[in-house]
Amino acid sequence: MYSLGGIRSLPANWRSTTASMTTTESVRKVPQVLTVAGSDSGAGAGIQADLKVCAARGVYCASVITAVTAQNTRGVQSVHLLPPEFVSEQLKSVLSDFEFDVVKTGMLPSTEIVEVLLQNLSEFPVRALVVDPVMVSTSGHVLAGSSVLSIFRERLLPIADIITPNVKEASALLGGVKIETVEEMRSAAKLLHEMGPRFVLVKGGDLPDSSDSVDVYFDGKEFHELRSPRIATRNTHGTGCTLASCIAAELAKGSSMLSAVKVAKRFVDNALDYSKDIVIGTGKQGPFDHFFSLKKDPQSSRCSIFNPDDLFLYAVTDSRMNKKWNRSIVDAVKAAIEGGATIIQLREKEAETREFLEEAKSCVGICRSHGVCLLINDRIDIALACDADGVHVGQSDMPVDLVRSLLGPDKIIGVSCKTPEQAHQAWKDGADYIGSGGVFPTNTKANNRTIGLDGLKTVCEASQLPVVAIGGIGISNAVSVMQINTPNLKGVAVVSALFDQECVLTQTKKLHKTLEESKKEV
């Protein structure tokens, strides 16, 4: 009933923004989230975190407060529940007036409060419901006791589009099952999915003995393990609220669920990394800075969704090859993603602008629904017009600092570099990664100097940015590339090995398997 924009269709009584406007002036629809959660006087978590993350992601956020906590970086000193009738009044005020794309719930401390939420949601359907089943604060204070478990299981979870429990919350919802490994997180996600939510994200931040933070995402068919290096910091207060609200904000902007989850995880990682050494409060667990992307230092001011591990299998299209094999760019991109490509670049050297733009728009839609980033080669104009995730430029294309100022801090910029000096400049100018090659001779790019494995290694060792190798790479030699074994080398970019082939899907799968195996060997 509460359906997700872009995934489910709009409910019949969904109002158009212009319907109630009497003015002839043009109107701009702003993505809107409603958070229903508790207040944190220390402002690291709860309503305050939700408002900050939505603002940081460019989304309007209204707030219905369920409880007020006296809280700081040392813990929760006291909790005051608001009367359910008053929670209901707040809900009616905003739901009858605003046009929320997404409702996100946090602390729902009593059955009565969940009841009034359910009642109001049935009167005012919204497009998507994100449920963060907050139960215990990070300092160990109970924020919603076991009395809410039944109504969560029986009535709230079945109408949720996504639920985002941590392992303790997942265990509580499942009656106390042990969740100590990624395998157990997967089983928990599956069992929780059977309770009715369309998607489940079990957060593994609290798992013992893991150098990575691993979250398990389940869509009812497939699992995705979302990994990122654990960031050593005391400033983790509010990560759960921030993640769920960021998912809500991205959904409100039209993202698919997987893409929203990936962006949200990256946002939290970037915020933690930027804030790892700030000191706010005297307690054990401090807040972090949601507005890191506004900060002055150009190297830290980025809020990119880019994850260097996405360079693992980088598919670069070529329209001549796709024409030769009688397929569209869109079909080529779909097959590459299905085969395991982790990032896509449209490199369409001969395309007419109008046609290229339409194809690029379709590819953006496909990539976004699969949580895979899409970059455009050379053409900043096309990247801007189709809202691609970024661009790749070479040494004779538009200068990187100018590209950055045109695209803003959120977009991904890759630069071709053959030397340590170029790699250093790319970093100074604000790039996110470099492409280095041609590693081997290639027919795909004319007059391109081959730098060999030694040249690649020299660039990787000098680079402050992650590197993807390119040029003449395929199934037969990908392992030799990854075996240069420098931490910066994150993957291979390939054109002909995927697209100058009869079956893109088969070749991508094979290359993916080869790369996975090379990872085990290294």
Ligand SMILES: Cc1ncc(COP(=O)(O)OP(=O)(O)O)c(N)n1
């Ligand atoms: C990942 C990646 N690396 C390098 C290149 C080459 O870019 P450039 O040097 O601008 O050459 P063209 O591709 O524009 O011919 C790339 N496209 N992708």
Ligand SMILES: Cc1ncsc1CCOP(=O)(O)O
């Ligand atoms: C675009 C580019 N830049 C350096 S080499 C190259 C071509 C890579 O194509 P292929 O993977 O077919 O060798």
Ligand SMILES: [Mg+2]
């Ligand atoms: Mg170029």
